[in-house]
Each structure stands twice: as structure tokens, then as C-alpha cells.
Amino acid sequence: MTHWLTAPILIPLIGGIIQVFMGYAPISLRRTLALITTVLMMVSSIVLLVMASDGSYRLYAFGNWQPPFGIVLVLDRLAALMLVLTSVLALFCHIFSLGGQDEGNRQFHGLFLFQLLGLNIAFLTGDLFNLFVAFEVxxxxxxxxxxxxGGRTRTTPGLHYVVLNLIGSAVFLISVGMIYSVTGTLNMAHLAVEIPKVSGEELNIVKAGGLMLLVVFALKAALIPLCFWLPKAYARATAPVAGLFAVMTKVGVYAILRIYFLIFGDSAGALANLGMDWMFYxxxxxxxMGVIGALGADNLRTLVAWQVVISVGTLLAPIALGSTDGISAALFYLLSTTWTVAGLFLVANLVASQRGSAKDKIVTAPRMHNRTFLSVLFMVGAVAAAGLPPLSGFFAKVLILQSSLDSEQMASLWSVILIGSFFTLIAYSRAGSILFWRTVDGHVENKSPLTGTVSVSAGALVGLSLVIVALAGPIGTYTDATATQLKNPGAYIDVLNTPMVGGNP
Known part of the structure; x- marks a missing residue:
């Protein structure tokens, strides 16, 4: 066992607890400690990525209990990729918040770090119940x-978000109970061993539990018809929160990848590939639906929120087909779309701060301040989001299209993605032309000049689409290896035989 696996959990946990007791401390001190915590978490995630790159699985068993007993953390390529994705995103969103977005709530930084704690537990946990715990955190x-x-604009969509996720949590717990009642275990590796043995009437119980789990993950991922809560909730959130929330739907996608290729994968017997046939459509x-919403958006933040829905559909389509190439392409797209969408949320906030009363509404208004800088950021983000060359979104979509060449669903996938990308481009072109080029006479008082923190963080997240292109070779190699690892779960199951400290080798 290696204690490094606990670092992405302990760092935000300790940092969050410290922030709880520092609510009345000077904000400069709270900001400094929060930023240090986020940086340390990113460093630990990179260390784990390097460790996972050798293709082996690493286990950490709390209390030295031999799996499947006790709580376990499991590190593989997918978990490491998600940790780095989240930590990089969190760092720049956290930096952006230092520009004033963290004011008005003494516990903002504590909540931010506890959010990262829950995300990291979800990516590292090796059993279903602790995945439920991670979701709750x-x-x-x-x-x-x-x-x-504050404000009513956030309270109403926030209430919808809370109610839907409470229902999802209840369904999650019921489904976990159904699976446990038959298999007697919730350890993921052990479930992969026990599920193929289920037969008779018990098979229907496990099948029902597995499908209920899929509904829960579809809610987290915002898959239709469970996606309509997302645009208003994300569009009303503050910019750094909306940026961090860009990874929230990806937790649902991660859970589908983890559970339905390990537990309900090709070797699951009668329950193999459970639910994947209808998930594609x-x-x-x-x-x-995301494209239609983007075309009808009346403000920039709503447009970007619908882009999150578009990305979910683009991600889950090749995953549902189940090929190694499709999973690899989806993971490549996952990196690109998460950072790009988060960057666009930050850019939308900067645009709103420079347009006076017009804010980010897609209407003509007097010329905004810092128009050249903001228009370049928006253009780069829009090009990456729509999937145009030469940015990362284009290469990711090409990989997704290529992965379906031998599939019966090739025509459906190609037509929806290509037509969807075309209309997405129209939506961004419409918004960009109105916001940046169609101006009316008048003057906007510049009460919110751009600072270095907000400019650098927004530019960095959007600019990561260029970094992904520059590192496309190594990233593609890593995602290929990750997809191969997911499609061959035997090594994951072998963590059950990992010797404990002081045990027999």
C-alpha cells in the first residue's frame, strides 16, 4: 500500500476544516491558505498520475483490512486522470474567485475545498457505498x-437542484441495498466476481438495482430527460462555482465508466452491458437538446450552460458503443470540454462586468471595455467548444467519429455530431457578433476593471485547449492505455489479492 492515495482526500479535508474555524479571520489569510491547499492537491494529483502511468493498480486499505472488507481506495489510470482534471480546474477557478467572487460568504473557501474532497473520494473509492458517501459530500x-x-435568482434553481439530487440520493441508496441483498458485498472488484454468478429470481433484483443506479448516474451527468435542471442552476451560479461545476456532470460519466465496464461489463453474464443499448440514443x-437550448439562449452564461449538456451527449455516445477507441476518444474529449466550458463561464462573467446594465445578455449595447482581450478569449473558447480546427475540441471530435467507423451506429453518430457542431457554431457566432461587434451609441462606466487574477485564470483555462493540442500525442497515448485498462478489468479484480501490511506476500 502507498499512503500517497490518501493525499487528494486529506489535503482538502484538512484545508476545509481549517477554513471552518477561520470564518472571521482576515480574508487575505483565508485566501492564501485556500490557494496553498488547492496547489498542494494539484501536486499530489500529478504525483498519482505519474504513479498510475505504469499501468498497475494501487490499493490503500483503511485499517489494513483485506478487501473486500473495510474501506479501500484504488488508483488506476482513469482515477488519476480525473484527479488531475479536477485539480487543474479547481486551481484556476479558485484563483478567479480571489478577484472578489469569494466575498459575501465567510465559508466560501471551506465549501470549495469540501467540494473537492467529495470529488476526489468519488474518483478513488473502491466500493459502491463510499461512492454514495462521496456523492453526498x-x-x-x-x-x-x-x-x-444570495438572491432569488439563485434560490429557485438551487431548490430544484437540491430536490432532484435528494431524490437521486434516495434512489442510489435503494439500488445499493438491492445489490447488496443478493451479492453480500459492495466492493467493486468483489461485485465484478459475484455478479456473473447471480441467477434465477435474484438476477432480476440485481438488474433492477443496476438500472436504478444508471438512472442516478444519468441524473448526475444530466442525460435527457434528467438534464433540464442544469441550465438555470449553472447560469445563475457565480463564475468560479459554475466553472468548478463543469466537472460535476463528469462525475456521473466517470461513475458510468467505472461501474458499467467493471461490474456490468462484457464478463457480467446475463447482465453484460446493462442499459448501454438505449443510452446511446x-x-x-x-x-x-443541448444544441437547441444553445440556439435559443438569451445570455452568454445560459449558452455555456447548454454547452455542458452538449458535452454530456457527446461523451456518452461513444462510451455507450463500448469500443476501446470510443472510450479513449471520449476521455480525450473529456479533458478538452471540461476546461473549455469552465473557461467560458469565467469569460462570460468578465463580459458581464464590462457591459454595464446589459451584462451578458445577447443584445446590442454600448461598446464594452477591454473588448479586444475578451473577444479573443471568447473566440478561442467558442472554437474549441464547437469543435473547429486547430483547437482540441476538433481533434477530440475527429477521434470520436473515427472510433465509430466499424459500428452499425456510425451514421447516427456522425450525423448528430456534425450537424450539432454546425448549429453550435451558429449559436456562438450569433452571440459573439452581437456582444462584440454590434454596438450602439453610449458609454459604459467601467466600475469593474479587469484584474490580473481574473484575467490570468480565465485565459489559462481557455488556453488549455492549445496545450492539449501541443500534448495531443502523450495525452492520446494515455487515454488509449486507460481505455484498454477499462476494457480489461481482470487486473482491477486482482486488488482483492493485494497483501496487507505485515501479511503474507
Whole structure:
């Protein structure tokens, strides 16, 4: 066992607890400690990525209990990738918040760190019940973050978000209970061993539990018809919160990848590939609905929120097909879309701060301040989001299209993604032309000049689409290896035989 696996959990946990007791400390001190915590978490995530790159699985068993007993953390390529994705995103969103977005709530930084705690537990946990616990931790923190800033505009969509996720949590717990009642275990590796043995009437119980789990993960991922809560909730959140929330739907995607390729994968017997046949078509419908929402958006933040829905559909379609190439392409797209969408949320906030009363509404207004800088940031983000060359979104979508060349669903996938990308481009072109080029006479008083923290963090997140292109070779190699690892779960199951400290080798 290696204690490094606990670092992404302990660092935000300790940092969050410290922030709880520092509510009345000077804000400069709270900001400094919070930023140090986020940086340390990113460093630990990079260390784990390097460790996972050798293709082996690493286990940490709390209390030295031999799996499947006790609480375990498991590190593989997918978990490491998600940790780095989240920590990089969190760092720049946290830096952006230092520009004033963290004011008005003494516990903002504590909630932010507890949110990261829940995310990291979800990516590292090796059993279903602690995945449920992780969801509750990150959701409780997200409730507070969603309300950050106050006002009725955040309360109403926040209430919808809370109610839906409470229902999802109840369904999650029921489904976990159903699976446990038959298999007697919730350890993921052990479930992968026990599920193929289930037969008779018990098979229907496990099948029902597995499908209920899929509904819960679809809610987290915002798959249609469970996606309509997202645009208003994300569009009303403060910029750093909305940016961090760009990874929230990806937790649902991660859970589907983890559970339905390990436990309900090709070797699950009668329950193999549970629910994947209809998920493909729901993903395409979700993508289409996201494009329609983007075309009808009346403000920039709502447009970007619908982009989150578009990305979910684009991600889950190749995953549902189940090929190694499709999973690899989806993971490549996952990196690109998460950072790009988060960057666009930050850019939308900067645009709103420079347009006076017009804010980020897609209407003509007097020329905004810092128009050249903001228009370049928006253009780069829009090009990456729509999937145009030469940025990362284009290469990711090409990989997704190529992965379906031998599939019966090739025509459906190609037509929806290509047509969807075209109309997404129209939506961004419309918004950009109105916001930056169609101006009316008048003057906007510049009460919110751009500072270095907000400019650098927004520019860095959007600019990561260029970094991904520059590192496309190594990233592609890593995602290929990750997809191969997911499709061959035997090594994950072998963590059950990992010797404990002081035990026999």
C-alpha cells in the first residue's frame, strides 16, 4: 500500500476544516491558505498520475483490512486522470474567485475545498457505498456553493437542484441495498466476481438495482430527460462555482465508466452491458437538446450552460458503443470540454462586468471595455467548444467519429455530431457578433476593471485547449492505455489479492 492515495482526500479535508474555524479571520489569510491547499492537491494529483502511468493498480486499505472488507481506495489510470482534471480546474477557478467572487460568504473557501474532497473520494473509492458517501459530500458542499451570492435568482434553481439530487440520493441508496441483498458485498472488484454468478429470481433484483443506479448516474451527468435542471442552476451560479461545476456532470460519466465496464461489463453474464443499448440514443437526443437550448439562449452564461449538456451527449455516445477507441476518444474529449466550458463561464462573467446594465445578455449595447482581450478569449473558447480546427475540441471530435467507423451506429453518430457542431457554431457566432461587434451609441462606466487574477485564470483555462493540442500525442497515448485498462478489468479484480501490511506476500 502507498499512503500517497490518501493525499487528494486529506489535503482538502484538512484545508476545509481549517477554513471552518477561520470564518472571521482576515480574508487575505483565508485566501492564501485556500490557494496553498488547492496547489498542494494539484501536486499530489500529478504525483498519482505519474504513479498510475505504469499501468498497475494501487490499493490503500483503511485499517489494513483485506478487501473486500473495510474501506479501500484504488488508483488506476482513469482515477488519476480525473484527479488531475479536477485539480487543474479547481486551481484556476479558485484563483478567479480571489478577484472578489469569494466575498459575501465567510465559508466560501471551506465549501470549495469540501467540494473537492467529495470529488476526489468519488474518483478513488473502491466500493459502491463510499461512492454514495462521496456523492453526498460533494452535493452538500455544492448546495452551499450554488447559493453563494444570495438572491432569488439563485434560490429557485438551487431548490430544484437540491430536490432532484435528494431524490437521486434516495434512489442510489435503494439500488445499493438491492445489490447488496443478493451479492453480500459492495466492493467493486468483489461485485465484478459475484455478479456473473447471480441467477434465477435474484438476477432480476440485481438488474433492477443496476438500472436504478444508471438512472442516478444519468441524473448526475444530466442525460435527457434528467438534464433540464442544469441550465438555470449553472447560469445563475457565480463564475468560479459554475466553472468548478463543469466537472460535476463528469462525475456521473466517470461513475458510468467505472461501474458499467467493471461490474456490468462484457464478463457480467446475463447482465453484460446493462442499459448501454438505449443510452446511446439518449446521448444523441441529449446532444441535440443541448444544441437547441444553445440556439435559443438569451445570455452568454445560459449558452455555456447548454454547452455542458452538449458535452454530456457527446461523451456518452461513444462510451455507450463500448469500443476501446470510443472510450479513449471520449476521455480525450473529456479533458478538452471540461476546461473549455469552465473557461467560458469565467469569460462570460468578465463580459458581464464590462457591459454595464446589459451584462451578458445577447443584445446590442454600448461598446464594452477591454473588448479586444475578451473577444479573443471568447473566440478561442467558442472554437474549441464547437469543435473547429486547430483547437482540441476538433481533434477530440475527429477521434470520436473515427472510433465509430466499424459500428452499425456510425451514421447516427456522425450525423448528430456534425450537424450539432454546425448549429453550435451558429449559436456562438450569433452571440459573439452581437456582444462584440454590434454596438450602439453610449458609454459604459467601467466600475469593474479587469484584474490580473481574473484575467490570468480565465485565459489559462481557455488556453488549455492549445496545450492539449501541443500534448495531443502523450495525452492520446494515455487515454488509449486507460481505455484498454477499462476494457480489461481482470487486473482491477486482482486488488482483492493485494497483501496487507505485515501479511503474507
Amino acid at each position: 460533494l452535493l452538500i458542499a455544492s448546495y452551499g456553493l450554488l447559493m453563494h451570492g 439518449l446521448a444523441l437526443i441529449t446532444l441535440s
